[in-house]
Amino acid sequence: MPLVELTGVSKVFHSQSGPIQALTDCNVVVDEGEFLCIVGPSGCGKSTLLNIIAGLETPDSGSVLVKSKPVTGPGPDRMVMFQEAALFPWLNVIQNVAFGLKMAGMGRKERRERAVALLAMVKLSVFSRSWIHELSGGMKQRVALASALAHDPGILLMDEPFAALDAQMRDQLHVELESIWQKTGKTILFVTHNVREAVRLGTRVLLMTARDGRIKREYPIGLPRHRQLEDIDLVKIASVIRDDLRQEVIQSNKREYIV
Numbered sequence: 001m002p003l004v005e006l007t008g009v010s011k012v013f014h015s016q017s018g019p020i021q022a023l024t025d026c027n028v029v030v031d032e033g034e035f036l037c038i039v040g041p042s043g044c045g046k047s048t049l050l051n052i053i054a055g056l057e058t059p060d061s062g063s064v065l066v067k068s069k070p071v072t073g074p075g076p077d078r079m080v081m082f083q084e085a086a087l088f089p090w091l092n093v094i095q096n097v098a099f100g101l102k103m104a105g106m107g108r109k110e111r112r113e114r115a116v117a118l119l120a121m122v123k124l125s126v127f128s129r130s131w132i133h134e135l136s137g138g139m140k141q142r143v144a145l146a147s148a149l150a151h152d153p154g155i156l157l158m159d160e161p162f163a164a165l166d167a168q169m170r171d172q173l174h175v176e177l178e179s180i181w182q183k184t185g186k187t188i189l190f191v192t193h194n195v196r197e198a199v200r201l202g203t204r205v206l207l208m209t210a211r212d213g214r215i216k217r218e219y220p221i222g223l224p225r226h227r228q229l230e231d232i233d234l235v236k237i238a239s240v241i242r243d244d245l246r247q248e249v250i251q252s253n254k255r256e257y258i259v
């Protein structure tokens with residue numbers, strides 16, 4: 001039984017410049033425990049796809065099932081992480097991680113224990129009393145990850161979570177996220193502009209088309225873990241996908257010119 005199943009999903013936005021076909025007939029099946037990376041040119045519909053699975057947007061047509069049940073809105077089984085960490089600046093690190101649990105009615109002792117364990121998992125134990133403004137970008141993303149994991153969601157939806165970080169911090173977070181994924185068995189859907197990042201982390205990479213938001217191709221990634229960004233096989237696969245992506249951008253620019 002697939003964990004997430006999108007069938008014939010389409011979405012049009014009505015903007016000031018006219019209708020925008022954000023997604024067209026998207027069919028995606030994600031199995032439990034997969035690490036699915038989604039790449040595609042800017043504006044191709046990646047975030048829209050993720051937001052529809054998160055229940056933050058509704059499709060115009062098609063069906064979105066999680067564990068065979070239609071998605072009708074956001075839920076604690078699907079946690080979202082964005083490029084900028086969405087944190088509460090008036091709470092310290094551990095209070096941020098425990099906040100959702102408090103809202104869910106979990107007792108003080110239990111949520112504290114849980115938050116302490118999560119902060120250890122994201123390697124932030126020493127900073128548990130720090131304020132958010134005292135943290136680096138990478139540390140903020142770790143707090144966001146711990147907060148998302150607090151609800152023990154089956155599915156993590158990550159929208160370019162490391163795009164704003166420097167290369168070294170990104171590298172470190174790749175290692176940590178991979179280890180958390182392996183330890184917890186979560187299913188991860190991860191949007192990125194960075195093809196090498198996708199090949200490093202993904203069990204599969206989906207490439208979307210430039211203009212109308214279709215799934216163009218999928219690349220299963222069978223490389224052994226733990227992958228390094230410089231691995232020769234990884235670089236080769238990434239360059240095939242990048243060429244495919246480049247063609248997509250060229251085609252889309254041509255179509256724009258003709259229109």
Ligand SMILES: Nc1ncnc2c1ncn2[C@@H]1O[C@H](COP(=O)(O)OP(=O)(O)OP(=O)(O)O)[C@@H](O)[C@H]1O
Pocket residue numbers: 013014015020021022040041042043044045046047048049
């Ligand atoms: N709320 C909205 N109202 C109008 N148009 C929207 C809205 N959200 C997205 N769009 C449009 O839908 C298309 C797909 O947007 P989306 O944000 O999903 O792209 P993306 O692939 O995530 O882009 P990026 O890589 O730049 O983040 C874009 O053309 C965008 O302008």
Ligand SMILES: [Mg+2]
Pocket residue numbers: 046047048159
């Ligand atoms: Mg986006």
